[in-house]
Amino acid sequence: MIEVWTWPTPNGHKVHIALEEMGLPYKVIPVDIGKGDQFKPEFLAITPNHRIPAIVDPDGPGGQPLALFESGAILIYLAEKTGRLVPADPAVRYVCLQWLMFQMGGVGPMFGQHGHFHHYAPEKIPYAMDRYANEIRRLLGVLNKRLAQTEYLAGNDYSIADIATWPWLRFPERRGIDYADYPAVQRWYDAIGARPAVQRGIEVLSSNQRQGTMTDAEREVLFGKTQFAAAR
């Protein structure tokens, strides 16, 4: 059975949702990133990047075990393993991968930095706050234009590109965003959120979801010396 080393964050949710959509059995191994589980040797043996999610598939290519980190790589792997949620037609497949990369290189990092500077940074830095607020609005505008033309990001069919993007677009009100300004995003967001597999995916470890502000101990693990000591 596939092991999923994870925590209930947008990058973790992508993998939970994909596994639910594909109907693959999996075992959840919680990695409490606020407590520092990501720095434990057993997790570092799977991912030198000490970030969730990571998977271990005992039945990987050639029947050999495969350990993988980076949520985008995991989604491509699972889609190819099952032949699901990635288009077979090469032309559409590359469009799907294009939007997956747009999420990995754009939506994820920019929404992440927006959250950092708006909610977690110890000082309010107007330049950084404006920079990421403008950037997430720009990215939402790009998504809105695409979704005004096609039902899903890759085209007619739901795919790993949608699965990668949707969890990052949750809780727009926390980002000062109203999807009434992005009607095609709103339509797509509601349709995906209504899928039973998506609802099951976001329930994984949901009782551990952060409520309210971060403690000083969590802040130290995520943004302080512990975080940067680990990479040396």
Ligand SMILES: N[C@@H](CCC(=O)N[C@@H](CS)C(=O)NCC(=O)O)C(=O)O
């Ligand atoms: N590009 C990576 C990003 C992974 C990532 O940033 N994960 C966060 C949670 S969403 C994490 O593990 N943070 C732990 C830490 O910062 O120490 C991916 O998509 O898998």
